[in-house]
Amino acid sequence: MKESLTPVRMALTASGGSGSATGNLRNKVALKPGHSLMDWVRLGHSGVDLTGVGGVLLDVTPEQLAAHSKKNDAWIAIRGRVYNVTHYMDFHPGGDAELMRGIGKDGTSLFTQVHPWVNFESLLQKCLVGRLVQSNRSTGALPVLNKKTTTFIGKLFTKRGADQCDPQEKSVSMDWYQQLGTVTLQFFTLGDFPQTRVMLFTSHKDLTVHIKLGSLLHVTHLLLEDSVKWPCKVRTNCDTGMVEIYFTKATPHMWHKLGSPVEDDGQKRDVGQEPYDPMEVVSVSSVTHNTKLILLRHKHRIMDTIPIGYSVPVLATIDGAEVIRSYTPMAAALDEQFLPPDWSEDCLCLMVKQCSNGLMSRYLCDLKPEDVVNVGPAVGLLQLSVMDATTRLCLLAAGSGLTPMVNLILWALSTGKKKRFQKVSLLFFNLTSRDILWQDQLDRLATTDTRFCVTHVLTAADSEWSGQTGLLNLDMLQAVVPSFTEQKKHDTFVCICGPDQFRESSVRFLGEMGYPEEFYFVFQG
Numbered sequence: 001m002k003e004s005l006t007p008v009r010m011a012l013t014a015s016g017g018s019g020s021a022t023g024n025l026r027n028k029v030a031l032k033p034g035h036s037l038m039d040w041v042r043l044g045h046s047g048v049d050l051t052g053v054g055g056v057l058l059d060v061t062p063e064q065l066a067a068h069s070k071k072n073d074a075w076i077a078i079r080g081r082v083y084n085v086t087h088y089m090d091f092h093p094g095g096d097a098e099l100m101r102g103i104g105k106d107g108t109s110l111f112t113q114v115h116p117w118v119n120f121e122s123l124l125q126k127c128l129v130g131r132l133v134q135s136n137r138s139t140g141a142l143p144v145l146n147k148k149t150t151t152f153i154g155k156l157f158t159k160r161g162a163d164q165c166d167p168q169e170k171s172v173s174m175d176w177y178q179q180l181g182t183v184t185l186q187f188f189t190l191g192d193f194p195q196t197r198v199m200l201f202t203s204h205k206d207l208t209v210h211i212k213l214g215s216l217l218h219v220t221h222l223l224l225e226d227s228v229k230w231p232c233k234v235r236t237n238c239d240t241g242m243v244e245i246y247f248t249k250a251t252p253h254m255w256h257k258l259g260s261p262v263e264d265d266g267q268k269r270d271v272g273q274e275p276y277d278p279m280e281v282v283s284v285s286s287v288t289h290n291t292k293l294i295l296l297r298h299k300h301r302i303m304d305t306i307p308i309g310y311s312v313p314v315l316a317t318i319d320g321a322e323v324i325r326s327y328t329p330m331a332a333a334l335d336e337q338f339l340p341p342d343w344s345e346d347c348l349c350l351m352v353k354q355c356s357n358g359l360m361s362r363y364l365c366d367l368k369p370e371d372v373v374n375v376g377p378a379v380g381l382l383q384l385s386v387m388d389a390t391t392r393l394c395l396l397a398a399g400s401g402l403t404p405m406v407n408l409i410l411w412a413l414s415t416g417k418k419k420r421f422q423k424v425s426l427l428f429f430n431l432t433s434r435d436i437l438w439q440d441q442l443d444r445l446a447t448t449d450t451r452f453c454v455t456h457v458l459t460a461a462d463s464e465w466s467g468q469t470g471l472l473n474l475d476m477l478q479a480v481v482p483s484f485t486e487q488k489k490h491d492t493f494v495c496i497c498g499p500d501q502f503r504e505s506s507v508r509f510l511g512e513m514g515y516p517e518e519f520y521f522v523f524q525g
């Protein structure tokens with residue numbers, strides 16, 4: 001969860017800025033009655049569409065941005081995101097005239113010059129229109145600062161690019177803020193779900209952050225001003241592509257600067273073959289009679305975020321032969337109260353069903369704490385942006401096909417998401433009731449979040465089972481997945497994961513319901 005950001009005046013001192021557009025120490029205006037921060041928060045929750053575009057995230061060109069430069073139609077871009085601040089005008093503590101100075105354009109530098117501590121992400125979350133993209137007419141060339149890290153007024157800004165890549169992949173910028181006991185790094189990317197690796201070495205000060213966007217790897221290497229604790233927390237905002245890394249300071253005190261950049265060779269390079277990483281087993285716990293939850297951790301202070309629905313290859317030498325099998329890392333629980341006791345933020349969690357003839361699954365389920373497993377780079381095809389306009393997510397899973405669904409469920413139900421999913425339905429098939437994975441967690445989630453519902457179906461139910469039974473059929477599917485209509489085609493997206501036969505029949509029935517391929521995604525086993 002995002003930590004609350006109390007405005008930190010020290011951040012101002014640290015950055016050397018004046019804190020006011022005019023140089024006055026304070027430049028706040030008296031707001032009209034009914035325009036306090038609380039009133040703004042209330043308006044955000046009132047259901048009024050503050051975006052003015054109906055809640056669909058748009059790609060906005062600079063020309064389109066410039067067309068919204070009036071007080072009663074005011075858009076502003078800050079760090080790659082475009083917000084409609086028309087409703088915010090009268091709530092802006094610096095007054096409407098000040099805010100107007102950044103309207104219709106990229107207001108990032110003005111904004112950071114005046115109040116770098118203001119948490120615009122949170123204040124304007126209901127106003128998010130979309131992403132600022134290159135104009136179609138422009139050359140697509142972004143500043144190319146290869147192998148260069150520029151530091152200015154107490155924060156670090158890194159921008160790199162390559163000529164032959166998608167313009168959206170090119171830039172990653174960075175900012176930071178601090179409180180007495182914590183320091184947070186923010187990386188602004190335009191990616192859907194950038195893959196991030198955080199590494200902290202010597203004296204807990206030597207920090208390297210890798211952000212992988214498509215075929216590019218952006219590397220930020222810093223010697224922090226002081227030591228921080230491990231592990232950190234990494235949170236990715238899939239709507240905006242922002243990655244936030246939270247550290248607890250080893251000693252609480254205000255830092256004068258974040259640290260100094262370290263020049264590396266090859267700051268940006270194509271991501272090609274990455275070696276397998278040795279990871280240590282933290283714990284192996286039972287989920288059901290034949291399924292285990294395995295927590296792995298890098299031997300050194302390394303932490304990865306894996307994009308939703310991606311899988312990692314696991315490599316092991318079993319009976320003298322090398323075996324590779326892919327698994328989808330997932331959250332270790334749907335709710336904090338179910339987290340395994342040894343879990344920490346830097347754990348990679350795999351759920352593995354022990355198959356009688358599965359060499360790798362037996363090997364993994366027999367692992368003991370401190371054993372070492374080789375894990376390769378994550379790969380996947382699911383792009384969350386295909387669900388930009390989706391309000392209803394239908395998940396069809398069978399057995400361990402639940403694994404990619406877990407992170408999808410958590411993502412779709414996450415608060416903070418501007419374009420909320422109104423409904424997330426899981427149709428979950430298992431053999432018998434003792435095979436149902438995480439039944440307690442799924443059922444609990446369905447009671448605590450009304451947007452989520454789960455239907456358990458057993459294919460070999462015993463006499464005590466009062467729920468649904470049988471193999472997937474068209475009626476069952478139609479009860480969970482709405483009929484496909486041309487007018488509402490973007491409303492629903494379906495994800496499928498399970499054994500071959502299950503995937504095939506799901507696709508066949510969806511076809512019978514008229515669903516074109518672009519409205520569902522099949523995870524390959």
Ligand code: HEM
Nearest residue numbers: 020021026027028093094098099102107110111114120123
């Ligand atoms: C880019 C154009 C903007 C300009 C020139 C501007 C200017 C100002 C000024 C002069 C102040 C008074 C500063 C002080 O005396 O403490 C202020 C305060 C503030 N502005 Fe803006 N602003 C801009 C955009 C925004 C946006 C987009 C937001 C929405 C997130 C925002 C949120 C705030 C907040 C929350 C304060 C109060 C800060 C505090 O109490 O520390 N501003 N702004």
